[in-house]
Amino acid sequence: LGECHFDDVKKTMRSVEIFRDGELQRIHFNMPPSSMSPREEMKVGLEMGIDRSQGPVGKVRDLTARGADIIYQLMRRRRTMAHPLANFIIVNSYYWNQGCLVLSAVLNIIMLSVFTGNPSFDIYVPQRPSWVAPVLYALGALPILLWLLLVAESFLTRA
Secondary structure, eight states: OHHHHHHHHHHHEEEEEEEETTEEEEEEEEOOOGGGSOOHHHHHHHHHHSOOSSOHHHHHHHHHHHHHHHHHHHHHHHHHHHSHHHHHHHHTHHHHHHHHHHHHHHHHHHHHHHOEEOOOSSOOOEEOOTTHHHHHHHHHHHHHHHHHHHHHHHHHHHO
16 A cells, blocks of 8 residues: 555656755655646757856856746646636647548548549549538538647647
8 A cells, every 4th residue: 555655656746956065965846737847848948958158157047047938838838728718629639630630531531432423534523412512511621620729729839
C-alpha cells in the first residue's frame, strides 16, 4: 500500500537542484497539470536562448526576463482553458482531427463507388443516383466544420 502511494506522489512531484549557501540543495514541488506545464518549444527556447556571452548577472537577468515571458504565456493559457468553449475545443482537438480524416475517406469512397458515366472518350458526364448529392453536401460540410474547430484550436493554443 505504501509503495502505491509513493508512486502516485512521485508522478505529481518534481524537484530541482539549486546551489545555495555553498551547497547543493534539492527542492521538491508539485507539478502543474499537463495543460499548465510549458510546451516543449518553450523549454527549448529557454534553454537555448539565454545569452551566455554576458557575465553571471546578465545571465540571471536574461533568465528572469524569459521566465517572466513563460509565466505570462502560462497564465494566458490558464485563462483560455477557464473558458468552457475554448476548453472544449482544445481538449477535443484529437477527435476533430480524426473526424476530418474519417469523413474525408468516407466522402472519397462514396464518390468513387457511386459515380458512373458514359465510357466514351470524348465527353465524360458523371451519372449518379438522386440520393448522392444531399449526402455529399452533408458529409462535405462536416469536415469543413471540423477543420474550423482545428483552426480555432490552433489560434487558441499558439497565439
